[in-house]
Amino acid sequence: MATMPPTPPEASVADAAQATPAFSPLYQQIKSLILQSLETGEWKPGEAIPSEMDLAARYRVSQGTVRKAIDELAADNLVVRRQGKGTFVATHSEQHVQYRFLKLMPDSGDRDDEGPAQRTVLECKRVRASAEVARALALRTADSVVQVRRVLSFSEVPTIVEDLWLPGNAFKGLTADQVAGYHGPTYAMFEVEFGVRMVRAEERIRAVAADSTIAALLGVAPGTPLLSVERVAYTYNDVPMELRRGFYRTDTHHYRNELN
Structure with missing residues (x-):
């Protein structure tokens, strides 16, 4: 031996x-x-x-x-x-992590009572990254990115307008139908369809007044107070894979974060 x-x-x-x-x-x-x-x-x-x-x-x-x-x-x-x-x-399809990065909660009841968000995709197109988007996603200016604009509604009330930018190479072939039609969290769709798993995110939040375009999409008056939430989501090894900017209504919802 x-x-x-x-x-x-x-x-x-x-x-x-x-x-x-x-x-x-x-x-x-x-x-x-x-x-x-x-x-x-x-x-x-x-x-x-x-x-x-x-x-x-x-x-x-x-x-x-x-x-x-x-x-x-x-x-x-x-x-x-x-x-x-x-x-x-772990997967974003798991019930307890489906809304890991979405902190907007209804003022009455809970998210389960409210049900999943209804998604209306306004555009999904390939564009050249601006300097700001390229910096956030660790790309070069003018690299290809997929840009998505959508409205999320709860109980048929438009509540969030979101713009997403995704690296073009990692999300080749992403279509508006995929974004709108996937029955589950968007991040779960990224896992299943593109092999990209978001593992953490950083957010910046500020109060803003709705401009005329955002106000029309949310069905509120221009100047209505909104939360502006900018998020960069990362996959393993801190590789940025999504820049997301959202405008949140807070007349029936509030932003909730648990601190440990």
């Missing part, structure tokens, strides 16, 4: 995670390796990842180290644990 080397097996992870700084805790190195597999699509959204025991054997570390890495991935909403079934790659 071959004898085991005196060096603990966990020390070998440093060689496997060459891109990970040497000072990173071991579980962080394992987290980075799992993220690499998620990014390359080894495990697709909704699919089970290997068990903690299998991952421990794969990376030659203890199950406790793997568990701590998965704990952080679950806290980041990148994986979902299901009692008795295992750990799965």
